[in-house]
Amino acid sequence: MTMKRAILEMGMGNDLHGEDYTKAAERAIKDALHHSSLSFIRTLNIDKNRLFVNVTIGVQKPENVKTKELEKLLPVGVVSINVIKGGLDVPDHKNNDHAVIASAAIEVMLDV
Numbered sequence: 001m002t003m004k005r006a007i008l009e010m011g012m013g014n015d016l017h018g019e020d021y022t023k024a025a026e027r028a029i030k031d032a033l034h035h036s037s038l039s040f041i042r043t044l045n046i047d048k049n050r051l052f053v054n055v056t057i058g059v060q061k062p063e064n065v066k067t068k069e070l071e072k073l074l075p076v077g078v079v080s081i082n083v084i085k086g087g088l089d090v091p092d093h094k095n096n097d098h099a100v101i102a103s104a105a106i107e108v109m110l111d112v
Contacts, residue, residue, distance in 0.1 A: 001112060002111070002112065003109045003110070003111055004109065004110055004112050005108070005109055006038075006040065006051075006108045006109065006110045007036060007038065007106075007107070007108040008105065008106070008107050009032040009033070009036040009105075009106045010032055010035075010103070010104065010105050010106075011027075011028045011029060011030070011032030011033070011034075011035065011103070012027075012028050012031055012101065012102070012103055012104070013026065013027025013028030013029070013030065013031055013101075013102050013104070014027060014100060014101045015027070015099070015100045016099045017097055017099070019097070019098060019100055021060075021061055021062075021064040021065045021100055021102065022064070022066045022069055022070070023100075024059060024100040024101060024102035025057045025059060025070055025102045025104065026069070026070060027102070028057065028102040028103055028104035029055065029057075029070060029073050029104045030073065031104070032104050032106045033073070033074075033106070038051075038076065041076070046110070048076040049076075049077065049078075050077070050110065050111065051077030051078070051108055051109070051110060052077055052078050052080070052108070052111075053074050053076065053077040053078065053079045053080070053106065053107070053108055053109075054082070054106070054107040054109060055070070055079065055080065055081045055104060055105070055106050055107075056081075056083075056084060056104070057070070057081065057082070057083045057084070057086075057087075057102055057103070057104050058083075058084055058085070058086020058102065058103040058104075059083065059086060059087040059100065059102045060085065060086075060087055060088065060089040060100070061089075062083040062084055062085055065083045067081040074106075077108065086103055087101050088101040
């Protein structure tokens with residue numbers, strides 16, 4: 001059998017004032033999830049535990065993302081989260097602050 005990607009969904013999330021990279025990543029994942037439906041699971045009578053869910057998060061400070069918290073957001077399958085440098089930090093120099101913007105790509109893979 002071979003792993004095949006069944007769906008790819010993208011999302012964007014931000015934390016405007018808290019500089020919380022995990023919160024921005026969480027919002028990016030939720031944004032992606034709200035754009036998709038895995039109705040084929042029921043239609044094809046596929047066990048949801050057979051799915052592999054690969055999540056890639058892009059933020060400027062990957063080391064500041066708590067991946068264990070993010071895993072709880074994914075409702076099906078075997079979850080893998082990879083955090084890479086990406087996204088944006090938008091500075092507000094006058095207020096000594098910055099907005100954190102995260103991007104997320106969620107791939108659902110199936111062994112067929």
